[in-house]
Amino acid sequence: MPDYRRRVARDAMSVRLDVNGMMAEAIGQARVGGDEVDGLVARAAEAAHSLQAKRAAGELPFYDLPSQKDALAATKALAAEVRAECDTLVVLGIGGSALGTKALLGAVEPTRRVVVADNVDPWTFGKLLDGLDLTRTVFNVISKSGETAETMAQFLIVRDLLLRQLGAVDYAKHIVITTDSDAGALRQIVHDEGFRALEVPAGVGGRFSVLTTVGLFPAAFAGMRIDDLLAGAAWMDSRCHEAKLWHNPAHLLGALLYLADTRHQQNVVVMMPYSDRLLPFASWFAQLWAESLGKAETVDGAPAHVGQTPLTAVGATDQHSLLQLFAEGPVDKVVIMLRVEDHGRELPIPAAYADLDSLGYLGGAGLGQLLNREQHATELALVQQQRPVITLSLPQLNPFTLGQLFYLFEVATVFAGALYHVNPFDQPGVQASCRLTYGQMGRRGFENERAVVEAWVARKRREYIL
Amino acid sequence: MPDYRRRVARDAMSVRLDVNGMMAEAIGQARVGGDEVDGLVARAAEAAHSLQAKRAAGELPFYDLPSQKDALAATKALAAEVRAECDTLVVLGIGGSALGTKALLGAVEPTRRVVVADNVDPWTFGKLLDGLDLTRTVFNVISKSGETAETMAQFLIVRDLLLRQLGAVDYAKHIVITTDSDAGALRQIVHDEGFRALEVPAGVGGRFSVLTTVGLFPAAFAGMRIDDLLAGAAWMDSRCHEAKLWHNPAHLLGALLYLADTRHQQNVVVMMPYSDRLLPFASWFAQLWAESLGKAETVDGAPAHVGQTPLTAVGATDQHSLLQLFAEGPVDKVVIMLRVEDHGRELPIPAAYADLDSLGYLGGAGLGQLLNREQHATELALVQQQRPVITLSLPQLNPFTLGQLFYLFEVATVFAGALYHVNPFDQPGVQASCRLTYGQMGRRGFENERAVVEAWVARKRREYIL
Numbered sequence: 001m002p003d004y005r006r007r008v009a010r011d012a013m014s015v016r017l018d019v020n021g022m023m024a025e026a027i028g029q030a031r032v033g034g035d036e037v038d039g040l041v042a043r044a045a046e047a048a049h050s051l052q053a054k055r056a057a058g059e060l061p062f063y064d065l066p067s068q069k070d071a072l073a074a075t076k077a078l079a080a081e082v083r084a085e086c087d088t089l090v091v092l093g094i095g096g097s098a099l100g101t102k103a104l105l106g107a108v109e110p111t112r113r114v115v116v117a118d119n120v121d122p123w124t125f126g127k128l129l130d131g132l133d134l135t136r137t138v139f140n141v142i143s144k145s146g147e148t149a150e151t152m153a154q155f156l157i158v159r160d161l162l163l164r165q166l167g168a169v170d171y172a173k174h175i176v177i178t179t180d181s182d183a184g185a186l187r188q189i190v191h192d193e194g195f196r197a198l199e200v201p202a203g204v205g206g207r208f209s210v211l212t213t214v215g216l217f218p219a220a221f222a223g224m225r226i227d228d229l230l231a232g233a234a235w236m237d238s239r240c241h242e243a244k245l246w247h248n249p250a251h252l253l254g255a256l257l258y259l260a261d262t263r264h265q266q267n268v269v270v271m272m273p274y275s276d277r278l279l280p281f282a283s284w285f286a287q288l289w290a291e292s293l294g295k296a297e298t299v300d301g302a303p304a305h306v307g308q309t310p311l312t313a314v315g316a317t318d319q320h321s322l323l324q325l326f327a328e329g330p331v332d333k334v335v336i337m338l339r340v341e342d343h344g345r346e347l348p349i350p351a352a353y354a355d356l357d358s359l360g361y362l363g364g365a366g367l368g369q370l371l372n373r374e375q376h377a378t379e380l381a382l383v384q385q386q387r388p389v390i391t392l393s394l395p396q397l398n399p400f401t402l403g404q405l406f407y408l409f410e411v412a413t414v415f416a417g418a419l420y421h422v423n424p425f426d427q428p429g430v431q432a433s434c435r436l437t438y439g440q441m442g443r444r445g446f447e448n449e450r451a452v453v454e455a456w457v458a459r460k461r462r463e464y465i466l
Numbered sequence: 467m468p469d470y471r472r473r474v475a476r477d478a479m480s481v482r483l484d485v486n487g488m489m490a491e492a493i494g495q496a497r498v499g500g501d502e503v504d505g506l507v508a509r510a511a512e513a514a515h516s517l518q519a520k521r522a523a524g525e526l527p528f529y530d531l532p533s534q535k536d537a538l539a540a541t542k543a544l545a546a547e548v549r550a551e552c553d554t555l556v557v558l559g560i561g562g563s564a565l566g567t568k569a570l571l572g573a574v575e576p577t578r579r580v581v582v583a584d585n586v587d588p589w590t591f592g593k594l595l596d597g598l599d600l601t602r603t604v605f606n607v608i609s610k611s612g613e614t615a616e617t618m619a620q621f622l623i624v625r626d627l628l629l630r631q632l633g634a635v636d637y638a639k640h641i642v643i644t645t646d647s648d649a650g651a652l653r654q655i656v657h658d659e660g661f662r663a664l665e666v667p668a669g670v671g672g673r674f675s676v677l678t679t680v681g682l683f684p685a686a687f688a689g690m691r692i693d694d695l696l697a698g699a700a701w702m703d704s705r706c707h708e709a710k711l712w713h714n715p716a717h718l719l720g721a722l723l724y725l726a727d728t729r730h731q732q733n734v735v736v737m738m739p740y741s742d743r744l745l746p747f748a749s750w751f752a753q754l755w756a757e758s759l760g761k762a763e764t765v766d767g768a769p770a771h772v773g774q775t776p777l778t779a780v781g782a783t784d785q786h787s788l789l790q791l792f793a794e795g796p797v798d799k800v801v802i803m804l805r806v807e808d809h810g811r812e813l814p815i816p817a818a819y820a821d822l823d824s825l826g827y828l829g830g831a832g833l834g835q836l837l838n839r840e841q842h843a844t845e846l847a848l849v850q851q852q853r854p855v856i857t858l859s860l861p862q863l864n865p866f867t868l869g870q871l872f873y874l875f876e877v878a879t880v881f882a883g884a885l886y887h888v889n890p891f892d893q894p895g896v897q898a899s900c901r902l903t904y905g906q907m908g909r910r911g912f913e914n915e916r917a918v919v920e921a922w923v924a925r926k927r928r929e930y931i932l
Contacts, residue, residue, distance in 0.1 A: 020926040095786025119783045122813045122834040124742040147824040150782055153815050153836055156828060160816040185824045206786075239932075249932040267798055268734065268775050276590040287787035294791025307795030309734050311777055316616055317585045319899055320561025320672075321753035325760025327895035329773030332733055347588045349619050350626035358613040358651045361909035362622060368588040370619055370907065377902035380922045384898060429793035432850060433785055436843035441836065443827035456846045460486040466705075466715040 004231040004400055013395050014235070015404045017249040021379060021389030022256050022334070032259045032388065037245065040255055040419075044245040047418035061201055062208040062410060066234035066403075068201075072226070075198065075213050079220035082176065083112060086138045089221045090128070091116045092154040093142035093214075096206020097178075099284040100215040100406070104224060106280035107402050111223030120150045129158075134165050140176045142214055144200045146184030149437060178213050205425055207288045210406055225399050232403025240411050250411035253390070257412075258419045260334045260388060261308040269308050270326065273338035274315035274375040277397055281338075282312035285409055292413045292424035299423050306420050316374040323378065327385050335382060336390045338405075339375050340397050343368040470697040470866055479861050480701070481870045483715040487845060487855030488722050488800070498725045498854065503711065506721055506885075510711040513884035527667055528674040528876060532700035532869075534667075538692070541664065541679050545686035548642065549578060552604045555687045556594070557582045558620040559608035559680075562672020563644075565750040566681040566872075570690060572746035573868050577689030586616045595624075600631050606642045608680055610666045612650030615903060644679050671891050673754045676872055691865050698869025706877050716877035719856070723878075724885045726800045726854060727774040735774050736792065739804035740781035740841040743863055747804075748778035751875055758879045758890035765889050772886050782840040789844065793851050800854045804871075805841050808862045809834040 002009035024033030055063045082089065091101055091114065098118035105114055117128055139158050143151045162171035177197040179186040190197045198213040209215065211233055216226050242248040245255060260266040269289065271282040294307030313322050315337070326335060349370070351363025362370070375391075382389050392408075394401045417424030439449025468475035490499030521529045548555065557567055557580065564584035571580055583594055605624050609617045628637035643663040645652040656663045664679040675681065677699055682692050708714040711721060726732035735755065737748040760773030779788050781803070792801060815836070817829025828836070841857075848855050858874075860867045883890030905915025 017932045018926065018930065019932075020930045023927075023930060094783055098783075099787065119742055119780065120833050120837045120840075121740075121742040122809050122811050122832065122837070125833060126811050126813050148786075149828065149836065149840075150786075152825050153828050153833055156815050156818055156825065157813055157833065159818065185819070185822045188822065189819065246929070247932065252932065267796060274587075276585055276587040283787075290788045290791035290795075294793075294795035296794035305794065305796050307791045309775075309777065309791065309795070309799065311775060314585065317560055317564075319896060320614075320616075321565065321749075322756045323899060324893040324895045325756035325773045325775065327760075327898070328762035328771065329756075329760035329775070330733065330771050333775065343588050345588050345592050347592050347623055349622050352622055352625065353651070353655065356651045356654065357910060359618050359622065361904065361907050362615065362619050365907055366588065367586050367591060367619055367623065370615065370903075371586045371588070373906040374586075374615075374899070374903050376919055376923065377906065378899045380902055380919055381899040383922070385895075427790040429790040429851075430785060432793070433789060433840070433844045433847040436846055437836075437840050438827065440839040440843065441827050441831055444823060453842055453846055456849070457842065460484065461489075463712070464484065464486045464489060466483045466485075466713065466718065 002400075004228060004235070010235045013232075013398075013400050014239075015401055015408065016393045017253060017408075018391040018393065019252065019256060021383050021391065022260070032256055032264060036259050036263060037252070037255060040259065041245050043419065044251060044255055045243065047415060048243060048248070048251060051414060051418060059203070060414070061203045062211075063237070065201075065204070065211040066230045066237055066407065068230070071199070071201065071213060072216065072230070075216045076220055076226070078176070078196065078198065079217055082138050083221055085173070087136040088113045088115065088132065089138050089140055089218060090114075090132070091140045091142060091218050092151050092158065093140075094118045094148060094150045095287060096209055097142035097144070097148075097151065097214055099207075099280075099287050100210025101218045103210065103281040103284040103406075104215055104219045104229075104402070105222055107277045107397055108224050108399055112221055114218050114222045116218075117154060120153055125154065125157075129161065134162060134174065138174050138176060140178060140218060141186070142178040143186055144180050144206055144209070146179045146186030149434070149441075176217075178217065207291055208410055208425075210284065211403075228399035229403040232400035233407035234403075235400070236404040236407040236411075240408075250408050251415045253408065254412035254416035255419065256390065257308060257334060258416050261306075264331075266332055266334050266388065267308055268311055268333035270311045270313055270322075270333055270335040271338070272313040272315055272318065272335055274371055275338065275340045275343065275397060276314060278338050278340070279312065279314045281402070281405065282314075284406075286310035286312055288409060288413050291427050292417055293420055293422060294429070295420070295422040296429065298421040300421070304420070304422060306422065315378065316371055319374065319378055326387060327381060331387060334388045334390065336392065337375060337379055339372065339391055339393045341372070341393060342396045343371075344396060468866075470694060470701070476697075476701045479864075479866050480705075481867055481874065482859040483719060483874075484857040484859065485718065485722060487849050487857065488726070498722055498730060502725050502729060503718070503721060506725065507711050509885065510717060510721060511709065513881060514709055514714070514717060517880060517884060525669070526880070527669045528677075529703070531667075531670070531677040532696045532703055532873065534696070537665070537667065537679060538682070538696070541682045542686055542692070544642070544662065544664065545683055548604050549687055551639070553602040554579045554581065554598065555604050555606055555684055556580075556598070557606045557608060557684050558617050558624065559606075560584045560614060560616045561753060562675055563608035563610070563614075563617065563680055565673075565746075565753050566676025567684045569676065569747040569750040569872075570681055570685045570695075570868070571688055573743045573863055574690050574865060578687055580684050580688045582684075583620060586619055591620065591623075595627065600628060600640065604640050604642060606644060606684060607652070608644040609652055610646050610672055610675070612645045612652030615900070615907075642683070644683065673757055674876055674891075676750065677869075694865035695869040698866035699873040700869075701866070702870040702873040702877075706874075716874050717881045719874065720878035720882035721885065722856065723774060723800060724882050728772075730797075732798055732800050732854065733774055734777055734799035736777045736779055736788075736799055736801040737804070738779040738781055738784065738801055740837055741804065741806045741809065741863060742780060744804050744806070745778065745780045747868070747871065748780075752776035752778055754875060754879050757893050758883055759886055759888060760895070761886070761888040762895065764887040766887070770886070770888060772888065781844065782837055785840065785844055792853060793847060797853060800856065801848060802856045802858065803841060803845055805838065805857060805859045806863050807838070807859060809837075810862060
């Protein structure tokens with residue numbers, strides 16, 4: 001294992017951002033170019049300065065998660081304790097309480113089983129519960145607000161099941177709560193029932209919480225080296241202190257996507273890893289980008305209705321699904337490719353059928369080599385069609401490089417938020433749906449919302465239903 | 467089991483298309499309206515007539531797959547034979563050779579294990595092979611052309627493994643090939659090695675092949691009632707003979723998405739099932755829509771660069787990820803929601819913590835009820851924000867309703883192709899990437915392509931790599 005305290009080890013494991021495929025000189029005049037980036041330098045410096053000041057004032061605590069100490073120790077200790085007690089950890093959480101953990105578990109082989117249950121589908125949740133040995137299972141209930149309807153419904157079902165099957169004395173040992181330190185409902189329950197609990201640090205929202213107890217506890221339980229994960233994030237942090245836009249990978253990334261969207265109507269950003277293990281990371285990014293930047297208003301309350309739509313794909317698979325559209329459809333998207341140089345394993349392709357042109361050429365190469373050559377081929381094929389491409393290259397896929405990726409995209413998102421002039425940390429647009437659900441579920445105070453839903457269903461025109 | 471020969475049973479199991487949420491009277495003037503649909507009636511009639519004529523001439527064989535007889539019998543017989551021999555079927559295929567099967571397996575609980583290996587990631591493919599008992603495994607190699615690089619590489623690895631572990635006499639029993647009847651490389655190999663084989667019917671491309679041997683063989687192996695699947699497709703077919711645009715669900719669906727894209731710059735179409743089991747179906751739709759309609763040219767060779775970008779999401783989960791963007795971002799997307807009335811299972815939410823406002827209201831309802839109420843809530847929340855929504859409602863999720871969905875979207879896609887004036891059956895835009903891969907892999911005749919890739923990598927500017 002490389003020692004990430006040594007700069008040379010960190011440098012050899014650096015994630016590289018390659019923006020050649022975004023530049024007008026490669027893909028033609030009508031695309032983002034160096035001139036446009038140059039034109040943004042002054043605004044970028046201002047944005048960087050303002051974010052730096054907020055960070056220094058403690059207003060943006062996600063920035064400093066790589067250097068956390070006490071919470072990390074507590075998380076590790078509890079993970080070790082729970083590992084000694086059970087075989088399976090089931091995370092009950094949704095959105096920001098699930099996507100980071102899924103990205104972590106997908107990327108690095110767990111040595112202990114962790115399942116993330118992030119929906120309220122009775123079929124899949126029922127099937128999951130059917131298959132568990134409850135005596136060897138711990139449930140990690142994660143909700144920052146302590147009020148998330150889906151997670152609370154799961155919790156009520158699981159708590160009842162544990163009570164009935166394990167009894168009133170033992171059941172509490174099978175639940176670990178991760179929530180705010182504030183006096184939310186879950187905090188009250190922790191107090192009353194004596195569950196073990198972890199704290200989500202104040203001021204860190206769900207989609208920025210992968211490097212808090214939210215993601216770190218399940219990852220530590222799964223056997224991941226979470227120190228390396230944080231070391232990777234810290235390394236990327238050190239690279240993103242750079243004031244000059246052209247030299248700061250996170251700011252350049254955020255700026256290029258902002259320019260593509262606002263100047264070139266590229267309102268879709270595709271994240272396409274050439275590695276199955278990074279597909280859950282792409283879904284994590286999708287939430288981060290969509291929920292942070294998709295906003296109706298600027299920070300000053302002016303109408304905005306901005307936000308680029310994130311799309312996830314995986315190479316080489318989606319070359320046989322979405323590539324046709326990427327290559328020949330409208331030039332309305334930027335493709336971010338993730339490339340893993342060394343997959344940690346290679347499968348040689350045996351030579352056979354040398355007389356058949358369409359198979360013979362494959363023999364002697366490796367499967368990972370084929371995958372990486374397809375990445376280069378598709379990158380170039382898109383550039384030839386004047387489609388913008390950004391390539392991120394990982395020397396290997398490990399906790400250190402994964403930590404870099406998380407941090408890179410978090411900073412890029414917050415920086416893009418400054419350019420769009422929106423608040424990347426709120427999500428006011430999801431409240432209406434929540435309230436309409438409360439109404440139908442009969443929650444006190446939401447009687448009007450119930451009536452509104454019933455009226456909508458009742459006034460639907462029959463001739464529009466086939 | 468309902469008898470789908472009886473019309474009343476079919477009608478009770480009909481998928482319903484609800485387009486109220488697309489209409490300007492519900493969501494405001496700036497959206498697609500009934501007037502726009504009316505304005506399309508003449509062109510739609512022409513398109514319907516032309517497709518009908520091509521179907522009658524046998525030029526569009528996918529239309530008639532629901533009534534296939536001989537191929538179906540052969541598929542069932544082979545599936546029964548293979549079920550008697552092994553526990554696990556591993557499908558080696560990519561794109562159209564994988565997505566339909568994944569949609570089938572995801573939606574209906576298999577009684578026998580089927581794994582679809584649709585990428586060349588050495589980590590995940592190696593891990594899959596490590597975990598197999600080869601003596602109890604059969605591999606179904608699916609490639610219409612018989613030349614797909616990824617599938618052929620997998621095949622070479624698997625064939626070598628079987629030869630070494632099971633010997634030259636037995637290995638051939640563990641491979642079933644699904645390919646064209648034409649003299650492709652795979653057809654030659656079937657002949658030389660004596661593998662069992664199934665035929666992909668002529669004129670049916672990958673993304674329209676789910677109801678051929680490609681999807682039916684793995685589905686039958688998995689224990690699915692494939693007769694019901696075809697009966698569902700046939701039922702939808704009978705509903706889509708209707709000449710009037712307003713009464714034909716597939717044509718109306720295709721027309722509305724076409725209008726949203728071309729008249730209202732809604733260049734993204736989201737498919738969002740409120741059922742985990744339909745998420746793979748959404749990925750199947752994504753290929754169908756993207757690859758069929760994302761085209762550089764019209765059928766007359768005029769420049770087009772059209773195509774709407776399909777995005778997959780799942781409710782309720784993605785209310786906590788993408789909904790913020792859908793509700794407050796640009797009005798650049800249409801959301802298609804899939805709703806399952808009866809999930810086939812319900813989990814009651816136990817009443818507890820009645821004194822806590824934020825949990826008490828959940829008790830007494832069911833988890834599936836919560837999920838479906840969230841669908842109504844989100845549909846209305848989007849409409850309130852003047853965002854277009856289409857809702858498809860399935861009475862249950864079973865082979866009969868799934869067959870309807872496949873057929874509905876296939877016909878909608880082909881109909882939209884006629885409106886866009888593009889060929890929905892080709893995919894010329896993926897060739898460049900294939901050829902550049904061949905070049906790097908040293909395939910004879912692609913030496914120029916190798917040089918082009920090397921030149922691209924060599925001329926990248928260092929200052930654009932951070």
